[in-house]
Amino acid sequence: MKIVIVGGVAGGASAAARARRLSEDADIVVLERGEYVSFANCGLPYHIGGTIPLRQSLILKTPQEFKARFNIDVRVRHEVMSVEPAQKTVTVKNLATGEIYTETWDRLLLSTGAAPVIPPIPGVAEPGVFSLRSISDMDAILAWIAERSVSHATLVGGGFIGLEVMEALTERGIRVTLLEMGEQVMAPVDPEMASALHQEIREHGVDLRLKTALKQVSRTADGLSVELSSGDALRTDMVLMAIGVKPESRLAVEAGIVSGKRGGIQVNANMQTSFPDIYAVGDAVETPDLVFGEPALLPLAGPANRQGRIAADNMLDRHSQYRGSQGTAICKVFSLSIGSCGASEKQLKAHGARYEKVYVHGADRASYYPGATMMSLKLLFDPISGAILGAQCSGKNGVDKRIDVLAVAQRAGLSVTDLEHLELTYAPPFNSARDLVNQAGMVASNVINGDTAICHAGEIVTMDTERQCLVDIRSPGELAQFGEYPNALAIPVDELRSHLDSLPRDKEILIGCQSGLRGHVVLRILQAHGFRARNLSGGYKTWRAVVQAMNV
Numbered sequence: 001m002k003i004v005i006v007g008g009v010a011g012g013a014s015a016a017a018r019a020r021r022l023s024e025d026a027d028i029v030v031l032e033r034g035e036y037v038s039f040a041n042c043g044l045p046y047h048i049g050g051t052i053p054l055r056q057s058l059i060l061k062t063p064q065e066f067k068a069r070f071n072i073d074v075r076v077r078h079e080v081m082s083v084e085p086a087q088k089t090v091t092v093k094n095l096a097t098g099e100i101y102t103e104t105w106d107r108l109l110l111s112t113g114a115a116p117v118i119p120p121i122p123g124v125a126e127p128g129v130f131s132l133r134s135i136s137d138m139d140a141i142l143a144w145i146a147e148r149s150v151s152h153a154t155l156v157g158g159g160f161i162g163l164e165v166m167e168a169l170t171e172r173g174i175r176v177t178l179l180e181m182g183e184q185v186m187a188p189v190d191p192e193m194a195s196a197l198h199q200e201i202r203e204h205g206v207d208l209r210l211k212t213a214l215k216q217v218s219r220t221a222d223g224l225s226v227e228l229s230s231g232d233a234l235r236t237d238m239v240l241m242a243i244g245v246k247p248e249s250r251l252a253v254e255a256g257i258v259s260g261k262r263g264g265i266q267v268n269a270n271m272q273t274s275f276p277d278i279y280a281v282g283d284a285v286e287t288p289d290l291v292f293g294e295p296a297l298l299p300l301a302g303p304a305n306r307q308g309r310i311a312a313d314n315m316l317d318r319h320s321q322y323r324g325s326q327g328t329a330i331c332k333v334f335s336l337s338i339g340s341c342g343a344s345e346k347q348l349k350a351h352g353a354r355y356e357k358v359y360v361h362g363a364d365r366a367s368y369y370p371g372a373t374m375m376s377l378k379l380l381f382d383p384i385s386g387a388i389l390g391a392q393c394s395g396k397n398g399v400d401k402r403i404d405v406l407a408v409a410q411r412a413g414l415s416v417t418d419l420e421h422l423e424l425t426y427a428p429p430f431n432s433a434r435d436l437v438n439q440a441g442m443v444a445s446n447v448i449n450g451d452t453a454i455c456h457a458g459e460i461v462t463m464d465t466e467r468q469c470l471v472d473i474r475s476p477g478e479l480a481q482f483g484e485y486p487n488a489l490a491i492p493v494d495e496l497r498s499h500l501d502s503l504p505r506d507k508e509i510l511i512g513c514q515s516g517l518r519g520h521v522v523l524r525i526l527q528a529h530g531f532r533a534r535n536l537s538g539g540y541k542t543w544r545a546v547v548q549a550m551n552v
Contacts, residue, residue, distance in 0.1 A: 008037035011282030012111030014308035049168025114245035114283035123217030157242035158185030191549035260286035281307035339403035342390030359538025364398030366428035386415035457546035
């Protein structure tokens with residue numbers, strides 16, 4: 001059995017190692033176009049910023065190490081020019097010597113990855129305009145910074161790479177302008193969850209420009225000039241294009257392999273393409289989204305690694321299947337982290353899906369323990385079945401734990417009504433006795449069971465004062481510290497019972513507190529006294545985030 005793998009890094013390298021562990025007899029060849037077959041591409045921004053000081057730390061395995069440990073023939077700087085499925089061959093060019101030769105195979109794996117999206121903008125080919133996908137890209141960026149004494153950089157795109165490089169350059173003392181064509185950074189999360197990131201970015205001195213696109217790059221006597229869709233022009237020392245990536249599917253298309261609706265390589269659960277002996281994994285393939293069951297492109301290292309392992313199993317006749325993608329991800333932005341899994345509200349709306357949402361806010365550990373910081377969690381679910389559709393969380397600490405727990409719960413098919421029963425670790429330095437995930441499950445269960453009635457921040461923004469009355473139940477101190485709801489009747493929660501006669505019985509009462517917790521108590525009091533009432537999910541914290549998101 002001869003296995004040829006096109007491309008390394010997460011998908012190809014993991015497939016190669018797994019194949020060797022399954023078979024000592026297989027002949028395994030890895031053909032990698034770049035200089036490095038196995039490197040930590042997610043770590044590139046952190047070396048640029050100095051958090052990872054040693055460049056060598058990013059190189060996980062060399063061709064020599066693959067040969068010594070796994071007896072795998074790894075050939076770097078060998079580009080596969082074409083695939084011939086009928087002949088079971090690939091045509092290869094040795095980029096170091098120019099030699100072109102043919103390699104045969106019994107099983108072929110395409111791990112060709114994704115390439116940066118570079119739109120046809122005038123000037124993007126100028127020296128000083130970069131993208132970041134490889135160690136060579138990183139080296140070029142660092143060399144430019146060192147040689148040109150860069151003081152200002154313009155980053156185009158507010159996704160993972162753009163945000164991580166923004167932080168890295170800022171930590172190097174470089175002033176940064178971040179351009180994002182959309183209304184928010186971090187597109188996988190919803191606008192109100194991203195609003196905290198906008199504040200964090202600006203507080204660190206970054207010139208964040210939302211709803212702003214790059215129109216042109218020009219060379220000037222003292223560097224580069226970037227022209228923006230707003231009409232502004234900025235002088236800058238370098239530009240980084242981080243708009244997104246697209247699957248590298250040329251080899252597959254030219255070989256007659258079927259492509260998917262999103263432009264990636266179409267594969268089945270075994271990671272097989274339309275040719276049974278040709279497999280594909282990683283950023284180049286489309287896999288089913290766990291929530292909608294539709295083909296999706298998810299350029300993430302975790303899925304690519306698992307897909308490589310699954311492909312190796314099947315190439316060696318060991319049945320294994322990929323179970324769909326959740327898009328579980330997290331990003332650090334200065335002192336904040338934001339993570340998500342499953343579908344966002346934006347996606348659910350676009351699909352016309354039935355859903356409900358709740359917001360909870362709480363400390364990452366016991367609130368009385370030194371160093372406790374706040375987190376905000378958004379949980380999306382089916383209001384009938386209770387199925388977990390998605391989750392998003394932001395905060396300084398503990399975000400990864402909550403998203404990981406919810407990703408496991410979603411994968412396992414748990415309902416939101418199961419979340420309150422999860423037994424999670426507790427000690428004051430690590431958690432509160434009732435974890436934020438438990439709290440979200442309790443609130444969602446109350447919604448499903450009819451024990452609470454909630455409204456959302458958008459309804460406060462568009463409130464009909466003829467039919468509705470907003471009651472702010474926070475203390476006067478909170479109103480002074482955090483701000484007030486518009487057009488609200490202020491009655492502190494502990495004084496409510498003595499002020500029931502002042503509430504209009506001909507209107508629906510909307511209840512606003514700081515996080516939504518005390519609002520549920522008031523809701524039950526009002527319902528017991530015959531009022532029509534609903535509690536604002538997430539309280540003032542969520543309302544404020546929604547308003548900020550609307551006013552970007």
